[in-house]
Amino acid sequence: xxxxxxxxxxxxxxxxxxxxxxxxxxxxxxxxxxxxxxxxxxxxxxxxxxxxxxxxxxxxxxxxxxxxxxxxxxxxxxxxxxxxxxxxxxxxxxxxxxxxxxxxxxxxxxxxxxxxxxxxxxxxxxxxxxxxxxxxxxxxxxxxxxxxxxxxxxxxxxxxxxxxxxxxxxxxxxxxxxxxxxxxxxxxxxxxxxxxxxxxxxxxxxxxxxxxxxxxxxxxxxxxxxxxxxxxxxxxxxxxxxxxxxxxxxxxxxxxxxxxxxxxxxxxxxxxxxxxxxxxxxxxxxxxxxxxxxxxxxxxxxxxxxxxxxxxxxxxxxxxxxxxxxxxxxxxxxxxxxxxxxxxxxxxxxxxxxxxxxxxxxxxxxxxxxxxxxxxxxxxxxxxxxxxxxxxxxxxxxxxxxxxxxxxxxxxxxxxxxxxxxxxxxxxxxxxxxxxxxxxxxxxxxxxxxxxxxxxxxxxxxxxxxxxxxxxxxxxxxxxxxxxxxx
Ligand SMILES: Cc1cc2nc3c(=O)[nH]c(=O)nc-3n(C[C@H](O)[C@H](O)[C@H](O)COP(=O)(O)O)c2cc1C
Ligand SMILES: [Mn+2]
Numbered sequence: 001x002x003x004x005x006x007x008x009x010x011x012x013x014x015x016x017x018x019x020x021x022x023x024x025x026x027x028x029x030x031x032x033x034x035x036x037x038x039x040x041x042x043x044x045x046x047x048x049x050x051x052x053x054x055x056x057x058x059x060x061x062x063x064x065x066x067x068x069x070x071x072x073x074x075x076x077x078x079x080x081x082x083x084x085x086x087x088x089x090x091x092x093x094x095x096x097x098x099x100x101x102x103x104x105x106x107x108x109x110x111x112x113x114x115x116x117x118x119x120x121x122x123x124x125x126x127x128x129x130x131x132x133x134x135x136x137x138x139x140x141x142x143x144x145x146x147x148x149x150x151x152x153x154x155x156x157x158x159x160x161x162x163x164x165x166x167x168x169x170x171x172x173x174x175x176x177x178x179x180x181x182x183x184x185x186x187x188x189x190x191x192x193x194x195x196x197x198x199x200x201x202x203x204x205x206x207x208x209x210x211x212x213x214x215x216x217x218x219x220x221x222x223x224x225x226x227x228x229x230x231x232x233x234x235x236x237x238x239x240x241x242x243x244x245x246x247x248x249x250x251x252x253x254x255x256x257x258x259x260x261x262x263x264x265x266x267x268x269x270x271x272x273x274x275x276x277x278x279x280x281x282x283x284x285x286x287x288x289x290x291x292x293x294x295x296x297x298x299x300x301x302x303x304x305x306x307x308x309x310x311x312x313x314x315x316x317x318x319x320x321x322x323x324x325x326x327x328x329x330x331x332x333x334x335x336x337x338x339x340x341x342x343x344x345x346x347x348x349x350x351x352x353x354x355x356x357x358x359x360x361x362x363x364x365x366x367x368x369x370x371x372x373x374x375x376x377x378x379x380x381x382x383x384x385x386x387x388x389x390x391x392x393x394x395x396x397x398x399x400x401x402x403x404x405x406x407x408x409x410x411x412x413x414x415x416x417x418x419x420x421x422x423x424x425x426x427x428x429x430x431x432x433x434x435x436x437x438x439x440x441x442x443x444x445x446x447x448x449x450x451x452x453x454x455x456x457x458x459x460x461x462x463x464x465x466x467x468x469x470x471x472x473x474x475x476x477x478x479x480x481x482x483x484x485x486x487x
Contacts, residue, residue, distance in 0.1 A: 006258035053141035074215035080328035088332030115236035123246030123257030146279030158221035171231035189425035212260025283314035
């Protein structure tokens with residue numbers, strides 16, 4: 001399947017697929033767009049291109065990621081698990097035996113080597129260059145999404161920094177509140193790589209922000225990768241083609257040549273400002289906090305640049321699908337560290353960090369607890385507040401099934417673990433910010449080895465009888481009854 005190389009190709013692809021509607025009417029990026037998008041997202045509706053956002057010179061694209069189908073179109077796959085399979089192939093690479101395996105191995109290694117971003121001389125993103133007094137963020141259709149928001153926020157930026165210790169690039173999606181024509185806040189949460197780059201440096205730090213990328217690169221900025229991994233390298237691997245980068249006009253950083261809009265500038269260590277409130281993906285407003293100030297020295301753009309945005313709020317919203325992509329794409333990496341994990345699900349309604357359902361191949365007493373502790377120690381999953389562990393045969397994506405086993409298999413006194421540890425920056429429930437309680441529920445089958453009575457067998461029909469009934473179904477005259485699909 002063809003994938004889009006830049007945002008306008010992506011818009012064209014969505015349009016061809018009947019996945020985009022243009023809105024010609026003048027619409028206000030302050031609140032009005034949110035109310036429209038909220039209704040469209042919840043109805044599983046199309047991406048929206050607002051052609052005349054009030055007070056702005058650029059069109060505004062929202063809801064580009066809002067359904068599973070669009071997410072799959074973005075990656076050129078039929079299911080998100082297909083992407084995971086490609087990632088898994090690399091992670092599970094063994095020393096090759098025999099010529100065929102060697103050739104296959106070399107091909108895989110080559111595809112990784114070919115994924116590294118490439119430097120090019122010229123980029124469409126610099127067709128228009130605005131510096132000095134010409135820099136005016138007020139001309140972009142930046143949304144003020146919710147009535148209590150502290151101002152307009154840029155919500156889909158790919159923020160590019162360098163680790164001052166080794167020059168490694170980091171790309172992260174961190175919202176930016178517009179504070180003035182040439183300044184924004186930089187919402188680097190406590191546990192994020194961008195903040196680490198900032199804290200490792202002293203004085204002035206250069207920052208570039210790419211807005212309006214091809215969907216795979218935009219997704220990659222939101223992916224929770226280890227600090228030393230360049231998100232644009234991963235984007236290149238997932239696209240099957242490297243990202244072309246061009247040197248910034250006023251900063252010594254490279255930016256994706258195909259970006260619609262680039263903000264270049266710097267952050268001065270210690271210069272902070274009030275950020276927020278912001279109606280967040282938790283479904284609540286995050287309060288005002290101090291965050292670093294980004295000073296914009298240049299805006300560069302393509303001609304007819306499209307400005308993309310995303311609305312977050314009470315789930316489900318568009319970001320649910322960015323989160324689901326991460327859940328699927330990272331399964332092989334999770335299983336690499338904790339191989340007994342069969343599958344996991346981060347419910348959208350749990351805002352991703354509140355709840356993780358995980359199924360395991362249980363092999364020894366206390367195994368569910370071992371897995372809970374592994375998750376509480378694993379990358380960004382370590383911030384998970386609640387974990388439910390079920391046995392391998394349980395479908396973690398079927399919440400009714402999970403609820404059945406939580407109800408049936410749990411003695412709350414024995415099977416509930418209360419622990420504590422680091423929590424998400426945005427979690428308002430714990431007494432202290434960043435640190436508090438965790439809950440683990442062991443809903444696996446137990447037995448005398450874990451100090452319980454003999455565990456009863458689960459009810460199951462014989463396979464032969466199932467086959468018999470499948471075969472004879474038409475004879476029963478039950479055509480109006482839809483038989484449940486066999487497992
Ligand atoms: C739409 C959207 C908005 C986000 N906003 C923020 C944000 O404001 N601050 C933040 O720290 N993380 C935010 N994130 C999550 C980060 O993008 C994510 O944790 C990513 O891994 C950060 O990159 P890093 O691992 O290189 O720090 C957002 C994610 C999405 C999908
Ligand atoms: Mn990173």
